[in-house]
Amino acid sequence: MRLVSSLTILLFVLPAAAQDAGRGRALYETHCGGCHYERVHERTRSDIKSLGELRAAVAKWAPQSKRNFTPDELADIVEYLNVSHYRIGIAPDLPRRGG
């Protein structure tokens, strides 16, 4: 019984709105890969410098896929593309502490 209630508490503590990069990846590969290889998202050639710009670009290009995405799905795609390519706000290396 104790274990069950601990698990229940854990489920409530986990952020309900956490973005799911795995789902974003599946959505991207299914609906977005037809036009561009993921190479278009390479940081060196992209003008996208902030999460706001990435969100705007995903929202701008999503209708090209002819599928309607929910805001949640768009957020998952943004999360996937950021984790896999843009890495805005993500340390490029393992964090180094103490210099």
Ligand code: HEC
């Ligand atoms: C009809 C073709 C087409 C479809 C479908 C499409 N895109 Fe694109 N997308 C493009 C083109 C063309 C560009 C511009 C590529 C370039 O800058 O060289 C682009 C650029 C982008 C960029 C900006 C890349 C950068 O960093 O400069 C993002 C982000 C993007 N698309 C996301 C998506 C997502 C997410 C989907 C699916 C929901 C999608 N696209 C579906 C054609 C498409």
